[in-house]
Amino acid sequence: MDADCVAERAVSPVTGVVRWVVVDARSFDLHTEAVAFLASLRARGCSPNTERAYAGRVALYLSYCRIWRLDWRTPGFLDLARVQQRLIETPVQRRAGQARPGPVRYRSHGTANAIMTVVGEFLRFGAVHGWVPADTTALLSQPKLLRFTPPGFNTGESGQRRQIEAAAFRFQTTEPGYEDLSGEQIRGMIAAAPSCRDRFLIALMACTGLRIGEALGLHRGDMHLLASPRAVGCGVEGPHVHVRRRTDNPNRALAKSQHHRFVPVTADLVALYTDYQYERDRVAVAGESEMVFVNLFRPPLGRAMSYPNAKEMFDRLGRTVGHACRPHMLRHSAATRWLRDGVDRDVVQRLLGHASPLSMEQYRHVDDAEARAAVERVSFLTERP
Template sequence: MFGTSVTYAPARTFKAEKAVSADGSVRWVIASDEYELHSESSAYLASLRSRDRSINTERVYAGRVALYLTYCAANGLDWAAPGFAALSRFLHWLVEEPLPPRGRRRRTEPRHRSRTTANQILTTVGEFLRFGVPNGWVRPETAAMLSEEKYLSFLPPGYSAGEDGQYRVINAKSIKFNVAVPGYEWLNDEQFEQLVNVTTRARDRFLVCLLGATGIRIGEALGLHRQDMHLLSTSASLGCRVLGPHIHVRRRQNANGALAKSRMPRWIPVDENLVSLYAEYSYEREHIPEAADCDMVFVNLFRAPLGKPMSYPNAKDLFDRLAVKAGFAARPHMLRHTAATRWIRSDTPRDVVQNLLGHVSPSSMDPYVHATEADKRAAVDRLAAKRRQESKA
């Protein structure tokens, strides 16, 4: 039977809830304000785990789907058969509805979601509805209205249209805001040094420098085990043939939910400065007895639960505090872009940078080849100098 959730009372709200099993494993579910499990959406979240998606992705998607279910309940909509107009209204509601106050300080001006965020939420909702089709919860025509055929007159970088142009017609989202392509945010050398200088603890300093020097994702950093840190001149005793200090990035399930995005393992060289920072962090860690038995590299040293693996929320809170001290935006992924930009600007071959970052497609490197203010000023100055020279001739 389609649309089984119409029995829910319109006044109900839904929330993403974290469930911890007896073995310590974490999963996300969606429940009503009366603690009734929403079975269909919780099954969708379970499917993310079966597809080896990270626990952080599961958490974000759970919040998005819970928001959609709450909107449907408040407006008397059947979540399984919303209709094109209803989804369009939901998209506009996402940017028009003020967000609840955040933190202890009450802001006088209301906060709103961006159009990009609204598009991301609706993309997740669309995936949830498509998941419901083979399970018999959603009619095929409901999922079909979420996309429409589009002919690509201009091909994105790295996209192949096929020998006969057979791949120029794609299925594009039919309900979305048109938004400008966001630029990649990164830190220049002065900003990166300032960010490092505002750290007051060895662990935090090592984390910032590790992300900025290796370009690994925050999930990859939080998923590092101590056995992945090969920081001697030779690691032959560990069965590793790579010479010089380096780290290994491996995809594995971890207790803190950290998961490497790339399925292919890789190793990344590190310099003596990073080795020294790790030694300082190890000395700091030794003073916390609870951390002795944990094999994860990054652990909680300054707040409970001591000695447990550092989580995504812990890392976000750390970078939020560092950003306030530094006086500019600073997020973990910006340091990945910073590392990639530095390598590109130092004439490192693109295929080497691609391997260091763990990218599968060469086209993923295109965003890092961007012009800075200095590059554009230098181009104008060179042309002006050339014209002055020609006028004197």
């Protein structure tokens, strides 16, 4: 499908700040309403990755509307259902500059659901500003009675809160589960990493459970790695890392949590950071940056390491070690290990920076050994003294 609307990076010639916009692929005119929607994401403090993903999804919806000669403001129920179905039936376009075409890929039901969620947000945003009629937004949800509720959910005295508004355009999907890494796999990743910087980044995320945005957003002043905090005027005992949400990082790395927290670190992690500092000191311009993770091997040297740089590093590492190496897997691995080792859930919640205890449910994985031990523990075929 030739897109009529596309998402593009827009770089300010004055400040160098990167924004995402939606433009007409033929006239290069900005799509005013879509650009306003993306600006609202920035105003809410959403991450650059969220803005980039939303830009592409809105552009895809607008392209479908133009091809089918629909007014994007007033799609009917069947029009939105058609968009939903086309998302999984249309091959994903090959990226510009890709060397080889590769196999034809199609979107999963889960990906289609994510796109339709953004379409719904875009239309609701338009309704708030008077661009989209209320009749359109009324199509986006339908009443649903919750048969099962999450732990801690208050259904009300007579169960009145069991009825919620659910997305009308959503495929039924199976929970994919979450992948974590064994200790042996993580140690293999650290050993295979080509630089001290990359080894420290992997170990930091595996030992502290930091998100990739939190790690890339660290400033050197956040690294309180001395045994005594008095030298840096900090009241936290022992070596630790401070995680702060900043909206002005040069690489636009953003901590998801609004609340400042600190995470203790071990002596082994401090040693890896020391190795990285020796490596960093050999690149003179790196000393000018206050960011912890910077470019050391490719231009622009000394600039804060970006998320695409980190993703490329993890992709290369995955090919080297022969298994998936996504940054968030290290966070899941840390949380799973803590819970499996009996660390109090409140402590794990604080270390991960979760506001709600319900967010912890996704991290408790039962491995094969635990399942087998449980069955053998109650087996009536085994004689017990």
